[in-house]
Amino acid sequence: AQTVTQSQPEMSVQEAETVTLSCTYDTSESDYYLFWYKQPPSRQMILVIRQEAYKQQNATENRFSVNFQKAAKSFSLKISDSQLGDAAMYFCAYKPGGYQKVTFGTGTKLQVIP
């Protein structure tokens, strides 16, 4: 069974600094997708970034980037120049290609300190 592990229940970062959230996953599939979702206090789940396993290049979206280590099954999220609006729960998620089910981690609560 696929599992997604987020080992940091809570993290904090100073405004304008950089923070990295960790995620590891377990799979025997070769075709899959990885996602980071943000859930602010409004509880709306918002896609932050996604990575296709077949792509070697790490995905980036403005201040958000990932470090995808396929062999190590690691998918960390780096947030640069942290802003107060980045404070939220962040969920790592895994989806095998061709299947409908997405497996979510338990989340990391990020606090941004002014």
Added chain:
Amino acid sequence: DGGITQSPKYLFRKEGQNVTLSCEQNLNHDAMYWYRQDPGQGLRLIYYSQIVNDFQKGDIAEGYSVSREKKESFPLTVTSAQKNPTAFYLCASKKGAAGQETQYFGPGTRLLVL
């Protein structure tokens, strides 16, 4: 604007009562999903539907039922058989085409038992 709407935002259920949560999307997405979110846990899949008039059980389908009579709508009924329904419920959708793997979420419904 295109998006996913869920109603109501808050819902109260009495003992032995069935309640229905609404999910509507105007994104022309083929697949739709229902997730349950409990404190300290990630999202767990209740039901999903890839096409109209077809749906499959997820990991925690017991005590829930769904229908998919229209492409735009995927209502979830929480039946009296669900003994612990208090949770946050999220609906999601995605395109059906291969490679379109990203799920987009609605704002959620908070269900409370009186």
